[in-house]
Amino acid sequence: MSSNALVDFSQLSPKFRDLYAKAKVFVEEECIPAEKTYNLQMGQGDQRWKVVPQVMEDLKVKARALGLWNLFLGQDYAEGAGLTNLEYSLIAELTGRSPKIAPEAMNCSAPDTGNMEVFAKYGTPAQKARWLQPLLDGKIRSAFAMTEPLVASSDATNIETNIRRENNEWVVNGRKWWISGAGDPRCAVYLLMGKTDSANKNPHRQQSIIVIPADTKGITVVRPMQVFGYDDAPEGHCEIVFKDVRVPLENIILGEGRGFEVIQGRLGPGRIHHCMRCIGMSERALDLMLTRVTDPSRKTFGKMLAQHDTVIAEIATSRMEIEQARFMVLNAAKKIDEVKAKGAMKEIGMAKVIAPNMLLRVLDRAMQAYGAAGISQDTPLAHFYASARTLRYADGPDEVHRNQLGKIEVRRAAALTEQQRIQKDKGDRLAANVSKL
Amino acid sequence: MSSNALVDFSQLSPKFRDLYAKAKVFVEEECIPAEKTYNLQMGQGDQRWKVVPQVMEDLKVKARALGLWNLFLGQDYAEGAGLTNLEYSLIAELTGRSPKIAPEAMNCSAPDTGNMEVFAKYGTPAQKARWLQPLLDGKIRSAFAMTEPLVASSDATNIETNIRRENNEWVVNGRKWWISGAGDPRCAVYLLMGKTDSANKNPHRQQSIIVIPADTKGITVVRPMQVFGYDDAPEGHCEIVFKDVRVPLENIILGEGRGFEVIQGRLGPGRIHHCMRCIGMSERALDLMLTRVTDPSRKTFGKMLAQHDTVIAEIATSRMEIEQARFMVLNAAKKIDEVKAKGAMKEIGMAKVIAPNMLLRVLDRAMQAYGAAGISQDTPLAHFYASARTLRYADGPDEVHRNQLGKIEVRRAAALTEQQRIQKDKGDRLAANVSKL
Amino acid sequence: MSSNALVDFSQLSPKFRDLYAKAKVFVEEECIPAEKTYNLQMGQGDQRWKVVPQVMEDLKVKARALGLWNLFLGQDYAEGAGLTNLEYSLIAELTGRSPKIAPEAMNCSAPDTGNMEVFAKYGTPAQKARWLQPLLDGKIRSAFAMTEPLVASSDATNIETNIRRENNEWVVNGRKWWISGAGDPRCAVYLLMGKTDSANKNPHRQQSIIVIPADTKGITVVRPMQVFGYDDAPEGHCEIVFKDVRVPLENIILGEGRGFEVIQGRLGPGRIHHCMRCIGMSERALDLMLTRVTDPSRKTFGKMLAQHDTVIAEIATSRMEIEQARFMVLNAAKKIDEVKAKGAMKEIGMAKVIAPNMLLRVLDRAMQAYGAAGISQDTPLAHFYASARTLRYADGPDEVHRNQLGKIEVRRAAALTEQQRIQKDKGDRLAANVSKL
Amino acid sequence: MSSNALVDFSQLSPKFRDLYAKAKVFVEEECIPAEKTYNLQMGQGDQRWKVVPQVMEDLKVKARALGLWNLFLGQDYAEGAGLTNLEYSLIAELTGRSPKIAPEAMNCSAPDTGNMEVFAKYGTPAQKARWLQPLLDGKIRSAFAMTEPLVASSDATNIETNIRRENNEWVVNGRKWWISGAGDPRCAVYLLMGKTDSANKNPHRQQSIIVIPADTKGITVVRPMQVFGYDDAPEGHCEIVFKDVRVPLENIILGEGRGFEVIQGRLGPGRIHHCMRCIGMSERALDLMLTRVTDPSRKTFGKMLAQHDTVIAEIATSRMEIEQARFMVLNAAKKIDEVKAKGAMKEIGMAKVIAPNMLLRVLDRAMQAYGAAGISQDTPLAHFYASARTLRYADGPDEVHRNQLGKIEVRRAAALTEQQRIQKDKGDRLAANVSKL
Secondary structure (H helix, E strand, O other): OOOOOOOOHHHOOHHHHHHHHHHHHHHHHHHHHHHHHHHHHHOOHHHHHOOOOHHHHHHHHHHHHHOOOOOOOOOOOOOOOOOOHHHHHHHHHHHHOOOOOHHHHOOOOOOHHHHHHHHHHHOOHHHHHHHHHHHHOOOOEEEEEOOOOOOOOOOHHHOOOEEEEEOOEEEEEEEEEEEEOOOOOOEEEEEEEEEOOOOOOOOOOOEEEEEEEOOOOOEEEEEEOOEOOEOOOOOOEEEEEEEEEEEEHHHEOOOOOOHHHHHHHHHHHHHHHHHHHHHHHHHHHHHHHHHHHOOHHHOEOOEOHHHOHHHHHHHHHHHHHHHHHHHHHHHHHHHHHHHHHHHOHHHHHHHHHHHHHHHHHHHHHHHHHHHHHHHOOOOOHHHHHHHHHHOOOOOOOHHHHHHHHHHHHHOOHHHHHHHHHHHHHHHHHHHHHHHHO | OOOOOOOOHHHOOHHHHHHHHHHHHHHHHHHHHHHHHHHHHHOOHHHHHOOOOHHHHHHHHHHHHOOOOOOOOOOOOOOOOOOOHHHHHHHHHHHHOOOOOHHHHOOOOOOHHHHHHHHHHHOOHHHHHHHHHHHHOOOOEEEEEOOOOOOOOOOHHHOOOEEEEEOOEEEEEEEEEEEEOOOOOOEEEEEEEEEOOOOOOOOOOOEEEEEEEOOOOOEEEEEEOOEOOEOOOOOOEEEEEEEEEEEEHHHEOOOOOOHHHHHHHHHHHHHHHHHHHHHHHHHHHHHHHHHHHOOHHHOEOOEOHHHOHHHHHHHHHHHHHHHHHHHHHHHHHHHHHHHHHHHOHHHHHHHHHHHHHHHHHHHHHHHHHHHHHHHOOOOOHHHHHHHHHHOOOOOOOHHHHHHHHHHHHHOOHHHHHHHHHHHHHHHHHHHHHHHHO | OOOOOOOOHHHOOHHHHHHHHHHHHHHHHHHHHHHHHHHHHHOOHHHHHOOOOHHHHHHHHHHHHHOOOOOOOOOOOOOOOOOOHHHHHHHHHHHHOOOOOHHHHOOOOOOHHHHHHHHHHHOOHHHHHHHHHHHHOOOOEEEEEOOOOOOOOOOHHHOOOEEEEEOOEEEEEEEEEEEEOOOOOOEEEEEEEEEOOOOOOOOOOOEEEEEEEOOOOOEEEEEEOOEOOEOOOOOOEEEEEEEEEEEEHHHEOOOOOOHHHHHHHHHHHHHHHHHHHHHHHHHHHHHHHHHHHOOHHHOEOOEOHHHOHHHHHHHHHHHHHHHHHHHHHHHHHHHHHHHHHHHOHHHHHHHHHHHHHHHHHHHHHHHHHHHHHHHOOOOOHHHHHHHHHHOOOOOOOHHHHHHHHHHHHHOOHHHHHHHHHHHHHHHHHHHHHHHHO | OOOOOOOOHHHOOHHHHHHHHHHHHHHHHHHHHHHHHHHHHHOOHHHHHOOOOHHHHHHHHHHHHOOOOOOOOOOOOOOOOOOOHHHHHHHHHHHHOOOOOHHHHOOOOOOHHHHHHHHHHHOOHHHHHHHHHHHHOOOOEEEEEOOOOOOOOOOHHHOOOEEEEEOOEEEEEEEEEEEEOOOOOOEEEEEEEEEOOOOOOOOOOOEEEEEEEOOOOOEEEEEEOOEOOEOOOOOOEEEEEEEEEEEEHHHEOOOOOOHHHHHHHHHHHHHHHHHHHHHHHHHHHHHHHHHHHOOHHHOEOOEOHHHOHHHHHHHHHHHHHHHHHHHHHHHHHHHHHHHHHHHOHHHHHHHHHHHHHHHHHHHHHHHHHHHHHHHOOOOOHHHHHHHHHHOOOOOOOHHHHHHHHHHHHHOOHHHHHHHHHHHHHHHHHHHHHHHHO
16 A cells, blocks of 8 residues: 655646546446456457447446546646646546556547647647547547657658658558557548658658548558457457648648647656556556465465465565555656646656566566466456556657656756765865864 | 576587577577578468468478477387487577477477476376377377366365266266366376365365366366466466266276376476576567667667667676576476476476566567567567466465575574574683683 | 756755855865875774774864764754755765765764764663763764674564673673774774563563673684675774673663664665765766766777766766766665655665665676776775675565565556456447447 | 585596695685684774784795695696686685685785786796795785776776886886785885887777785875775775885786787786686585574574575575576686686676675675674674675676677677578468468
8 A cells, every 4th residue: 555645636727526436436436346247248359340349338338427527637728627746646546457448438538638739739620629529528539640660760860651742632651560559440530640841951851741531542450460369359459551641731839840749749748648557557566466475375385375474575665666656757847836747758768677677576466465366367466567568669669768768867067066076175175284283 | 698607518418409400490490580480470360270381380390300309208108309408498598589480380388388298207108198198299289287276276175177987987067167178179198186076085186187188078168267368378278167978987097186296296397498498589689679779770869779878788788687587497306307396396396486587588588679669579588587487376375485485495593593692602711811811 | 977967956045056065065075085084094904903093083174063963863863963864965965085084074974964863762871871862972983783793683573692680780682893983992882682581482582782891801703704805994894703792771772672663774875875875875986987988098009988878878878877876875874855765765765776786786897997096095985885885685685676666666556457457348349439420 | 515516526636626626625614704803803993904813924835835825826827726616616616615815814815816816927037036935935925906096997098097108117107096906015025017108009008907905105005995984904905095106127927018918918817716716605604594594593583594485585595696606607618728717708708797796695694693693793694795785896897798798698699680580481381381282
C-alpha cells in the first residue's frame, strides 16, 4: 500500500477527490470483474479483429454517467475536466490497474488521447467537428501513423513516407508499422506523419501531419505486429501500406512543414500517463503476488511461499521500487503543472526511464511467485510484461533519455568547477594561515 | 565468438568431432534457413494444431542420413551414439541456435528425449517395441504428464491425479496442465505420473508412472496454455483432463510406487540439454545484435548503434556472461560424465540457474537494440525470451536450486570452523612468542 | 541538481527558509573550505586523538551566531529551533555535503544529537543541568554505549553488560565496542545500556540506561575500531572495558528496566538524519564526478571522460537514484511530522535501506571516474564510502528492515484475497450471463 | 568448495601437483596463522615503514626450502620453476587466500614479479647480476614508477616525466604516485618510465624505462597514498618526486624509445596473477562467511543467520559467481599457454574485469554477515575490499577493457551480416518453392 505523504490529497481540488474516489470504485468493482467477459466476447481467431465487446460499451456508459470521462484533457482544454496533471496522474494510476479495460472505458486510452489533444490544440473547426467530437464521445477510434519499418524512425528526420501535393490533394505513399489502434473496427481516422519537403535544409521542417480517413482508397493493413506472442486485438499494432492515398488539402494539421512541431507538443504529458499506468500495473502485480504467496493450497515442502524470507525480501524490494517510481512520476506531473512539459523534460525523462523498468522487475518477481500460471493467460502478468517492455523503447529508448539526462547534468560542470576552484582557493588560504601559526 | 580454451576438442573423440562439424553446417545451412518455411507451412489459427510441416520431415531425413540422430542417447544406452555428456552438450549448443527446428530435426527434442530415456532405461521389451522404437525413428511423438494446475506440483508429493487399480486395469483420474507436446498430431503416448497409493507413509512411494496411449478414451485436451502469448503450436503446452482413463496393468513403468525414482533418473542430463541450448540461443541473439547495431540503414542522429560505447559495453557484457555460463554448463556435463548426474547435482543446479538467467539478459539487450522489431515476430528474440523465462521455474525454480546449493555450502561450515580455530590457536601461540621477545 | 517539485518550499515556514539559505552558504563557503585545515590541525599519529582542531571551534561560533545551532531539536523540544522533521531533513542534506565538518559545526552531529534527545526527553532536572546544557552549548561531547563484541547486540536482548545495584551505587561490568565519539578528548559522558535484571521474564524489561561520566574509575578505552582503514579520530569508534565502574543510583535514565523503551524513542528521527546526510553526500559525490569527467587535463586517447556515453549514462543513473532516494527520505520525514516516528516505521525503514545503498552506488561511480585519486585521501569519496557502508548494518541491517517491510505488506494479503474473490465471483457471474446470450 | 571438472589435475605435471599440495599446506598452516604476528611486528605509526617483520623472513626460508619459490617465472625463463600459466594460476589462487603474507613469502609478490620478468627478459648481464639475482633471492625489493598525478597516465602517451641525456648520464625529472613497494625499507631499485623523446611523431616511441637505484640523490618520497584509509605499510603506494636524478647511460632497459614495448610485455600474465589471487580471496571470504553465519553465539531473535534463506541465497550466489570467475581466469591462463599473452588479450581482458568485480560482491556479502566486525580490523574483509577496488581501474579500468572486448565482438559483424544474408536468401527461396506447391 502506498506511503505517499508528500502529495497531500487534502490540498488537491474537491472535484479531483470526488473523481478519484469514484474511479477507484469503478476500476475495482466494474473494470477488473469485466476482464473475463471482455476476453470471452472478443472470441477467438480472426473474429477478434471484428468484434467490439459489448461489456466495454456498457462500461463506457457507466463511466460517462459518473463523470469519469475524458479526464486526461486538462486545464488547457475547453473540453477537459480541468484536472491538473498531478491529479490526472493519480487517476491514471487507478486505470493502470486494469489497463485493457479502464482507460478505454473512461475514454482515456492511447492513442486516442494524444490524437484528441492534437485535434483540440491544432485542429480547424471542421476537423474538430468531424473527428474530435466523435472521439470525445467515444464513438470512433483513431491511430497515429509515424513509425516505419525500414528506417530508424525514432529519429523523425529518417522518415521516408512521402506526401506530395497534386492539385487540390495530398498524395501519400509509404509503409508504416506499429500503428496501434489501426486494427480496431471502430478506427475511423489516421494522423499520419510524412515528408512534404524532404529537400528542406532544416531537417525539422520536412515533415507534415495529414488526416486520413481510415476508409480512404489505397490503404492496406498488411498484418498485425506481435508483442511477444500477443497481437493485442482488436486495436492491434498494424503494418500498413499507403499507396497513392489521396486526401483534400485541408486535411493537414497546423500547416505544411509543421509536423515536427505537432509531435513535440503531443509527447510530454502522454508519456507520464503511460508511466502512471505503470505504477497501477505494478500495484496490481504486487497485490496478485501477495495473494499467491499466502495461498495455503500452494505449499511446497510444507511451507507457503510467504514463509520464505527470500520471498518477503522480494516483496519489500517491489514495494520500495514502486514507491520511488511513483514519486518520480508525480514529481514530473507536478513540474508539468508548474512549467509546462517543455520545462519538465528532465523530470519526464527520468519518469519515463524509471517507471517501465520498475514495472518489469515487479512483474518478473510476481511471475516467478506464480510459476507457470504467471506467464500464462491465467494471470494478467505476462501480458502486462509484454506491454511494459515496449515502453522501454517507445517514445525514445531508455538509452536516449538517459543520455539526455546525463548531458543536462554535465552542463552543470562549468559552474561546479568554478565553485570548487573558489572553495579550494579559500581552503588553501585558510590552511596556509594555520601552518604559519 | 567463444573463447573456450579449457575444453580441448583435440582430446574429444574423433566421432564427436565429425558429428560436431556436420551439426554446425546442418544448423547454419539447413535449419536456420528453414525457419521461415516452417512457419509458413504451420499456417494460421486452428490449422496450426493439425499440420506437420513438410520441411521438418525433409530435415529429419537429411539429419538421419548425416548421422545427426538421437545423439542425446549417450554411452549408457545401446541405442545411442555413444557421445559423452560433455560432447553432446557442445552439440546441443549448436541446436540451440535454431531451437524450434534443429533439435526436432535431429530427433533430440524435449520431451521426447526424456521419454525415450525412460523407456530405454526402465521399459519392458514390449514397451520398447511399441513406443521406444517409433520414437527413436522419429515416427511418433510423446508427452510427459506431471504438472497439475491446482497444487504446487513442483513438489511431487502434492500430486493429486489418482491411479487406481481395477481388475486388470489402471484407472486414471485427474487434471494436468503444461503437458508439452500433447498438442502435436503425432503425439501418440503419454507418460503420466499419478498416485497409486496416496496413503503410503513414505511420501516418495505414493507415485507411479503409467503409459497412456494418446487415443485412449476419457482424455480431453482442454486448451493450450500460453507462454507470453505464444501457444507453441503444434506441440503446445496443454491442459488435459483424464476422466476414467483405463490402461492395462502392464502399462506401468518400473512398478507400482516407483514413479519418484523414475523422474529422479529422468532429470539430470535433460536439464543440462536445456542449459546448453540456452548458450546456443544466447550466441544467436548476440549475433543478431551485432548485425543490427552495425546496420548502416539504422542510423539515428547520424550514428550507428555500434558507435555508442554504451552499446559496445552491453555487447561486451553479453559476451562475458555467455562465456561464464558456458563453462558452468560444460563443467556440469563433464561432472556427469565422471560421477553420474546424482553426484553432479551441485554442478547441474548451478548451471540450471545460471544459463536461463544469462540468456534472458542477453536477449533483453538484443531486443533493446532492435527496438520494436526485437519484440515482434520479425526476429526470434521475443519467442526465445518467453521460452527461456519458463526455464526459471520449470524443473525446480531458481529459488529452490539456489537454496539447495547454499545449503551444500553451509555443510562445509563445521570443518571450516574447526580449521579456523586451529589457525587461530597457532596464530595466537606464534604471536605470544613474539611478544615475549 | 535536484528536481523536487513535490516539496513546495513556499509552503514551508519563513524561519526554515531563512535557515536553509544560511545553511547553504555556510556549508559551501565555510565548511567545505575548512576541511583541509581541519585535517592539518588534526595532525598525525597519536596526536590525532588529543587535539580539537581550532577551525572547528571557530566554525561553531559562526554557526551559532547565524542561528544554525541545534536545529535537529524539533517542535517537541523546548530547547529546539522548532523545525519540522521535513524541514530539518532538508537542512541535514546540506550538512551531509561536508559530513565531517558541517554537522558538528552546527551542533547537529551524532551521537550527541540522539543523546541530547534522551536527556531532553527523559532527563531529570539535575541530569539536564549537568549534561544536557553543556551538550546544547557544544562544550562537551558524549557517547552511547550499546554494541557489544561477543554477542549479536543488534538484538538488544542479547546484551551482556551487567549493571548491578550495590548500596547506593550502580556497578557496571562489561565490554562495549563501536562506541562512536568516545575517543574525543571532549567526550565527557556515556549513556550505557546494560542489564539490571537479566532474569526478568519480559526480555524487554531487563535493560537499563545509565549515565557514566567519562572520567569514572574502571573505564579502559582498549582501542579504536577501524572502518575500512579509517579510525575516524578524534571521535573514533572505541572498544571499551567497564570494570567495576561505579555511579550513583540517580544516574539512571527513566528508571530501572526501561532501557529498551529509551532506545526505541531514540531511534526514528535520527535514522532519517543519517539518510538525509546520505543524500547530501551523494550530491557532493556527483558534483565531484561532474568536474572530473569534464577536466580537460584528464583526457585519455584524446577524449574527456564526459565524451563517453557510458560515463554520461552513469551520471544519469546517479541522478535518478539520488532523486528517488531523496523523495523516500523526505516522505519519511513528513510522515513523522504527521504521525510520529512510531507511525512512520515503514517509511523510515524504506528510507533507511534505500539511502545508504544509493549513496554507495553513486560513490562507486564517482570513485571509478577518479581512478586512483578516488579511493585515496585526495578526494573525500572513499571516506564517504566507508561511512556509508556502516549504515547498511547500523541501527538494524538492511535485511531486517527489508524483512519487516515485506511482512507489513504481507499483512494486506488477507484483505486482498477477499477482494480478489469478490472480483472473481462478480466476473464469473458477468461472464456466465454473457455466455448464455 | 570449487566444482572444477574442466581442469583435470591428473593431466597437469607431477611437479605442479607436488608444489600445489605443498603450497596448500603452507598457506593454510603457515601463512594464515602468521598474519597476526606480522601485524604485531609491523608495529604502529611511523615504525611501520621501517620494520621488516621477522615472521616474513622466517616464512621465506621455509618456503624456499619447500621449493615454493619464484613459481611465477614460467617456462620462458631459465630461472623459473617451469610451471605453465594454468598451473601457476592454480597456485596463485592459494596464495590469494593470505594475500599479504603468502605471495611475498613465496617470492611471488607484485611489483617484484613484473620487475623480475623485465630484468630477466630484457636485462643486460650486468643488470641481471646487480638487480635480478638479489630479487630472485628475496634479498631486495623493487618498484615500478609509471603513474603520474597530474595526467591520465593510464594512457602512457600522456606521461610527463622527463628523461634527458646529459653527457654520460640520464637526468630524470618528474612526479610519480601510487608507486607500490617504494615505502619498503628493502626497496632498492625503481624501474621508471619517462619520456626520452617527447617530440617523436610515433607516440609509442617517446618513452623509455630507466633503472634507478633507490638511494640515488634527488629522490623524495613525499607521502604514502591511502587506499580507503589503508596506507599498506611497509610497501606503501608512494608519491615520489624525482628532481635531477642522475643515472649512468647503461641504466636503460632495452634501449631508448622502447619503454612502451617493455610495459606491453610486462602486463599480460601479471594481470592474471591478480585475478587468480582474487579467486583465492573470494574463497577465503566465503569460508569466513560460512563460519560466521553458523556461529551459534551470533543468534538474533533466536536464529542463526544460516537459518535465513536470504543468507543461504547470498552464499549460493557467491559460490556461483566464484566458480564462473575462476573458469574465466583459468581459461585466460590456458590461452596464454597456448598462444602467448598477445593472442589472449580478449581472454585476459574478460578475466581482468570479471574477477575483481566478483570479489567485491562476495566480500560485500561476507562483510554484511559480519556486521561491524566485517568492516573492521578484526577480519581481513575490508582490507581485501580496498585492495580489490583498486583492481577495477589499475592496469586499465573496467570500462576500457569492456570497450576493447565489445569492439572485438563487433569485428565479427561483417561476416555475420553476410552469413545472415545467405541464410535469408536460402530461406526465401525455400519458402517461395513452398508457396508455389
